[in-house]
Amino acid sequence: MNEALAPESPPLQRDKRDTFHHGDLRRALLESAWELVEERGAAMTSLREVARRNGVAASSALHHFGDKATLLAAVAEEGFRLLTKTMVDATADVTDKKEHLRRFFRGYVQFAMTHPAIFNLMHSSLITPYSNYPRLLDTSVNTFRTTKEVMRAYLEPFGTPTRLGRDAWAFWSAAHGMASLLISFPPGERPTRVEESELVSGLLETVLLGLAEQCRRDSANQPA
Incomplete structure (x- = not known):
């Protein structure tokens, strides 16, 4: 897990169906966004790709962040x-x-x-x-x-x-x-x-x- 995100909450835990426990998704999306920015740069980071990396629909990322600027x-x-x-x-x-x-x-x-x-x-x-x-x-x-x-x-x-x-x-x-x-x-x-x-x-x-x-x-x- 990214060291920048570690102090705020414990490591994310997935259940056997690989779905998120309540309250964990926003943080997981944020971690994926951090990784994407480091890999591709902010301009190439998208809500859709952040959602895809977490196995959820793009609407889930929109629900938590509203738009790309808010995510960034x-x-x-x-x-x-x-x-x-x-x-x-x-x-x-x-x-x-x-x-x-x-x-x-x-x-x-x-x-x-x-x-x-x-x-x-x-x-x-x-x-x-x-x-x-x-x-x-x-x-x-x-x-x-x-x-x-x-x-x-x-x-x-x-x-x-x-x-x-x-x-x-x-x-x-x-x-x-x-x-x-x-x-x-x-x-x-x-x-x-x-x-x-x-x-x-x-x-x-x-x-x-x-x-x-x-x-x-x-x-x-x-x-x-």
């Missing part, structure tokens, strides 16, 4: 949930705040490189605006909220963080840009021979130094 939004929601989990897990047992933020950044890139099709879907026009899908919006906001808290912990030694939203957005933009470029330019096609780990580290150090310096300046400019 549900997959993207799971993507944001796994992204957050990946970043948080990457920082487990790390007490140094700078190293904590480094690993958080690398967790973002790791997720994108491991699930490029899901990552692309999460930021695709196929499911925007997020406001059409409240659960997806909430999950993406939670990812950003988690990023802000990690950013706060890193910046506090340099002064009072006064613009966490701006700083977290800058951090997220850097991670997203790096991940997108690494996906777009796989090894052998990049316009540089610098190792991937060095590319990530170089950007990361620049971002962290810049954020720390800006925090110092903001704090120095605060009224006494």
Whole structure:
């Protein structure tokens, strides 16, 4: 079963007739949709194929999701949930705040490189605006909220963080840009021979130094 879907419920169980127990079908359809997006991309994923893989009529998928965009939004929601989990897990047992933020950044890139099709879907026009899908919006906001808290912990030694939203957005933009470029330019096609780990580290150090310096300046400019 997909690791992104595992935390929400136990593995699906089929009875001897290979039919779904009550309440399991939506989740099974969602798992199949995740697999299809990873195999074929979001544009080639269909409610009909998702239903076929689960041995049910297309009307069953329509009943649970209504249309393809809603299905893809549900997959993207799971993507944001796994992204957050990946970043948080990457920082487990790390007490140094700078190293904590480094690993958080690398967790973002790791997720994108491991699930490029899901990552692309999460930021695709196929499911925007997020406001059409409240659960997806909430999950993406939670990812950003988690990023802000990690950013706060890193910046506090340099002064009072006064613009966490701006700083977290800058951090997220850097991670997203790096991940997108690494996906777009796989090894052998990049316009540089610098190792991937060095590319990530170089950007990361620049971002962290810049954020720390800006925090110092903001704090120095605060009224006494």
